[in-house]
Amino acid sequence: MPVEIAPRTGTAFELKQGERLTVIDPLGEQVADLLAFRRDDIGEVLSSGRTLDYTSRIYLTTGDKLYSNRSNVMLEIVADDVGRHDFLLTPCSRDTFRIIYGDTEPHQGCFGNLAAALAPYGVTPDMIPVAFNCFMNVPVNGETGELKVLAPLSRAGDVITFLAMDDLVIGLTACSALQSNNGSFKPIHYQIEAPYPGLAIIK
Amino acid sequence: MPVEIAPRTGTAFELKQGERLTVIDPLGEQVADLLAFRRDDIGEVLSSGRTLDYTSRIYLTTGDKLYSNRSNVMLEIVADDVGRHDFLLTPCSRDTFRIIYGDTEPHQGCFGNLAAALAPYGVTPDMIPVAFNCFMNVPVNGETGELKVLAPLSRAGDVITFLAMDDLVIGLTACSALQSNNGSFKPIHYQIEAPYPGLAIIK
Numbered sequence: 001m002p003v004e005i006a007p008r009t010g011t012a013f014e015l016k017q018g019e020r021l022t023v024i025d026p027l028g029e030q031v032a033d034l035l036a037f038r039r040d041d042i043g044e045v046l047s048s049g050r051t052l053d054y055t056s057r058i059y060l061t062t063g064d065k066l067y068s069n070r071s072n073v074m075l076e077i078v079a080d081d082v083g084r085h086d087f088l089l090t091p092c093s094r095d096t097f098r099i100i101y102g103d104t105e106p107h108q109g110c111f112g113n114l115a116a117a118l119a120p121y122g123v124t125p126d127m128i129p130v131a132f133n134c135f136m137n138v139p140v141n142g143e144t145g146e147l148k149v150l151a152p153l154s155r156a157g158d159v160i161t162f163l164a165m166d167d168l169v170i171g172l173t174a175c176s177a178l179q180s181n182n183g184s185f186k187p188i189h190y191q192i193e194a195p196y197p198g199l200a201i202i203k
Numbered sequence: 204m205p206v207e208i209a210p211r212t213g214t215a216f217e218l219k220q221g222e223r224l225t226v227i228d229p230l231g232e233q234v235a236d237l238l239a240f241r242r243d244d245i246g247e248v249l250s251s252g253r254t255l256d257y258t259s260r261i262y263l264t265t266g267d268k269l270y271s272n273r274s275n276v277m278l279e280i281v282a283d284d285v286g287r288h289d290f291l292l293t294p295c296s297r298d299t300f301r302i303i304y305g306d307t308e309p310h311q312g313c314f315g316n317l318a319a320a321l322a323p324y325g326v327t328p329d330m331i332p333v334a335f336n337c338f339m340n341v342p343v344n345g346e347t348g349e350l351k352v353l354a355p356l357s358r359a360g361d362v363i364t365f366l367a368m369d370d371l372v373i374g375l376t377a378c379s380a381l382q383s384n385n386g387s388f389k390p391i392h393y394q395i396e397a398p399y400p401g402l403a404i405i406k
Contacts, residue, residue, distance in 0.1 A: 126246040
């Protein structure tokens with residue numbers, strides 16, 4: 001059964017090597033920021049810069065591997081209904097809402113939600129890097145470099161599935177930024193599946 | 204007088220609020236990876252994800268501000284002869300050379316050079332994020348998301364100048380990756396200029 005992450009909240013949980021994590025957009029057009037830390041050494045974390053360098057692409061999908069800051073494969077995308085996710089931008093935060101939206105009493109955003117959920121695992125706010133933003137639609141103009149945050153391409157029930165290549169701690173949110181979610185805050189569902197019998201992890 | 208960073212090496216130094224750092228490509232087509240940490244609290248560091256979010260562009264140039272992981276402005280680009288730099292990729296490392304180039308005895312790269320130079324300031328390797336890669340030419344195809352590492356557009360004597368918005372520790376290299384530097388390793392020069400008399404820093 002899927003677990004629900006309520007609108008504008010986040011959670012953290014362990015994902016063991018060989019398990020598959022499916023992130024589900026139940027209503028469509030809702031972003032989920034995802035982070036991964038190595039369970040037994042929390043200083044190792046998902047790295048956008050390493051991953052984009054090794055894959056030579058900013059848009060990642062089925063078959064692509066997500067690397068850590070130490071150049072180890074942490075996750076592999078094994079299914080993807082949408083094909084458009086973001087790996088350029090940091091989780092929305094109080095500062096995002098203050099600077100971009102001009103909010104005077106800003107929500108803590110995905111950054112605050114991730115920091116709170118990951119704190120019991122020893123993760124401090126400064127350790128939170130660029131997230132893999134499931135379903136986030138950030139097209140880049142190759143000529144000018146301009147980027148836009150547009151409505152996600154995900155429709156109700158669309159999923160992306162990750163295979164864990166190591167024992168991980170995952171941080172996951174239902175994103176809190178209006179612009180990223182086409183103007184409304186919706187839940188995110190996720191589901192963890194056991195390893196296939198006899199699965200061999202080849203990194 | 205400019206200081207020379209020898210080919211395939213790196214250095215670190217303090218840059219005080221209001222000082223200007225000019226990075227010079229003396230021979231042309233040579234990349235310099237730049238990092239900035241806050242001098243009095245080394246956990247605050249340059250953030251590609253925050254910066255790209257606030258500027259809404261992946262190619263930065265004169266007038267653009269570079270933000271930290273805590274959403275403070277660390278540096279502002281105040282002069283730029285080239286107009287094409289990279290802020291997507293992490294510094295080249297032993298793993299880069301092993302994975303991308305297939306080297307069996309890989310050079311420690313900009314990552315190793317930065318880690319060594321920044322260690323006396325309390326920076327550990329896991330604290331090194333995506334660098335601002337001066338003169339690095341990484342065009343992105345907006346349709347497919349494909350990125351390429353092409354020859355820098357910088358010619359002999361071209362410069363980029365940064366204004367420090369806080370007291371910082373800077374890490375700076377003459378990049379060690381063949382692909383990034385059009386096939387040869389060259390030096391980088393840099394120069395620090397005192398604040399303009401009466402300069403007021405408005406972040």
